[in-house]
Amino acid sequence: MPYSSLPPSAFWKLCRNDRDFLLSDIYQPKFSLTPGMRIATAGSCFAQNIGRYVRASELELVDTEPAPALMPAETAQRFGYGLFSARYGNIYTARQLRQLLEDAVGDRLHDCTLWQRDGRFYDGLRPNTEPEGLGSEDELRAHRLDHLRRVRAIFDTADVFVFTLGLTETWTDTDTGVVFPTAPGVIAGQFDPDRHAFLNLGMGETLEDLSAAITLIRELAPEIRILLTVSPVPLTATASGHHVLRATTYSKSVLRAVAEEVAALDPGIDYFPSYEIITGTPFGARNYKDNLRNVTTEGVQRVMSVFFGAHDGLAPVDRPDTGLARPSSDPDEEDAVVCEEAMLEALAPK
Amino acid sequence: MKLCVIGNSHVAMLMAALRDAAPADMDITWFAKPGLAEGEAVLDGSRLCARDPDLVTRLERLGTPEYVDLAAFDGVVFVGSTASAFAAVRLLQGHRVSGWPSARKMISGALTPFAAPLKHPMLSEPAYLAALTDLIRGNLTYKLATALRAASAVPICVIPQPFPSDRLFDGDKKYPMFRRVVRRGDAAALAACLRSAHARAFAGIPGLVAFDQPADTIAQDFLTAAAYTRDAVRLSQTDTLPRDDVLHAGPALGARYLDSLRAALPTL
Incomplete structure (x- = not known):
């Protein structure tokens, strides 16, 4: 009979009977990770947690733009060092990843992303990495180009690329099709309604973007394995015109479905269910802080325990130090991750 | 003027200046130890307590009790233990600052397609x-x-660690990173950043002044002129520093800071 030979984890009731909902069975890796393997990370805010745990583990985090010796951890984070494998900041959409890789391969700059404010120059594609801007346009162009070359260098060494899909909503420059990590004007730059438009990427577009990104990655590193995850962090705000809950459900559904589809068709691509471990109804809201948006450190630890526990060759990882000196009592601020999207909170009507 | 001076081995430049000049207007309590580190002295309210046995022994030699109420002084002076030129140079070990004079070539290199x-x-x-x-x-x-x-609310003055002596390049030690900063023409920019960093760091504390090292005591933009590092002493004052010591300033710079203290404290 179908079902009769299935493991307990295939049955909701049997999972429910287990204190931990049989979470240890939720992930069977397609490929094994072993000590010393070089892991590259990119993605939305939640992906920063993966980098921290990888750094604290027996794995090696690829970092092609390391912070200067002696730079305090808090300063480094504020300037985008050590969050991911290069200083690209948060990559929320599959389109943003595709664009970054195309720029890196093509050594390409976009004039529309060179923003100016009060005589300082900002990289519109990673405005948070230099919050005080740079002194000249040439300096900005040089920083961006050198960054792109270091993005490309990630794939000279990485064994595994971990990408966390975060959003489908983005803002685009209608003349060029360039997408931004955050709406122009939120951190720097100026919003131009004639030129900047909201874009909510659909299932087909997200699948096409992610597939194109993976093709580019494989051209740079044919043997690389890819691990996809979906961020469990809800949208801070939506420009879709819908309720933020509906918009969150749409966005995460598209990302989750695309991740499954891409992983299902390729033995070198795996999906890790961090989204389910945090958002699953068996766990209620226990993995979220009081704002029901930020994931608790215990929730992150649970995700990472499942991940490292699934790889026999890897020792468990204790909660790594965030490197941040001053904890905040505000759940909207106290995350150890750097998140431009969360800045939209400040734009909400009072 | 009753002052408490707290700090590391760089406190000795003030001691030497006071020894040489013996001004009648200053009564100083020294609370110092080479490399004074966090946890060795702790504040309980305004009471500074020595927690480290070595610090207690050194305080005894200086005639200082192991507990001092800082609120009872006309001013408190912190010396060193901020960020030194060595730290400023170390940050450049693997990186180059893109906004500095030497960056033009680097920027032009980066702007070359497919470099x-x-x-x-x-x-x-x-x-x-x-x-x-x-x-x-x-x-x-x-x-x-x-x-x-x-x-x-006791007035506070901060004296940063002096720039190293301009005899830095005389001895056997090479100090290649300092040499590189000079060779690349970045010394003035580095010193300006170090000054700005002190100003920024302490800006939010009322009733506090962080002194800049006087401009005329500086050589090659980020070193201390030899005249101001001459006759530098240890905290014990009885031992001299090794001949090749380039870290410490002498009584001449100490005297300049005593003047700065006299001028600043009444305004705080």
Whole structure:
């Protein structure tokens, strides 16, 4: 009979009977990770947690733009060092990843992303990495180009690329099709309604973007394995015109479905269910802080325990130090991750 | 003027200046130890307590009790334990600041299509300045000064560690990173960042002044002129420093800071 030979984890009731909902069975890796393997990370805010745990583990985090010796951890984070494998900041959409890789391969700059404010120059594609801007346009162009070359260098060494899909909503420059990590004007730059438009990427577009990104990655590193995850962090705000809950459900559904589809068709691509471990109804809201948006450190630890526990060759990882000196009592601020999207909170009507 | 001077081995330049001049207007309590570190002296309200046995022994030699109420002084002076020129140079070990004079060639190299990544990654000046500022905030002087301000309104002065002597390049030791900063023409920019970092770090503490090293005591933009490092002594004052010591300043610079203290404290 179908079902009769299935493991307990295939049955909701049997999972429910287990204190931990049989979470240890939720992930069977397609490929094994072993000590010393070089892991590259990119993605939305939640992906920063993966980098921290990888750094604290027996794995090696690829970092092609390391912070200067002696730079305090808090300063480094504020300037985008050590969050991911290069200083690209948060990559929320599959389109943003595709664009970054195309720029890196093509050594390409976009004039529309060179923003100016009060005589300082900002990289519109990673405005948070230099919050005080740079002194000249040439300096900005040089920083961006050198960054792109270091993005490309990630794939000279990485064994595994971990990408966390975060959003489908983005803002685009209608003349060029360039997408931004955050709406122009939120951190720097100026919003131009004639030129900047909201874009909510659909299932087909997200699948096409992610597939194109993976093709580019494989051209740079044919043997690389890819691990996809979906961020469990809800949208801070939506420009879709819908309720933020509906918009969150749409966005995460598209990302989750695309991740499954891409992983299902390729033995070198795996999906890790961090989204389910945090958002699953068996766990209620226990993995979220009081704002029901930020994931608790215990929730992150649970995700990472499942991940490292699934790889026999890897020792468990204790909660790594965030490197941040001053904890905040505000759940909207106290995350150890750097998140431009969360800045939209400040734009909400009072 | 009753002062308490707290700090590391750089306190000795003030001791030497006082020994030489013996001014009648200053009554100083010394609370110092070479490399004074966090946890060795702690503040309980405005009371500074020595927790480290070695510090207690050294305080005994200086005639200082192991507990001192800082609120009872006309001013408290912190010396050193902020961020030094050595830290400022160390931050450049693997990076180059893209906003500095030497960066033109580096920027032009990066702008060349399909160039390889730069040998030394670029570091923006704001990131460099922020690193120095946060290093200062992570060090003992800032921590004690903020804790003291929470407990007392006593005026506070901060004397940063002097720039190393311009005899730095004379001896057997090479100090290649300092040489590189000079060769690349970045010394003035580095010193300006170090000054700005001190100003930024301490800006939020009322009734506190952080002194800049007087301009006429500086050589090659980020070193201390030899005249101001001559006759530098240890905290014990009985032992001399090794001939090749380039870290410490002498009584001439100490005297300049005593003048600065006289001028600043009544205004705080």
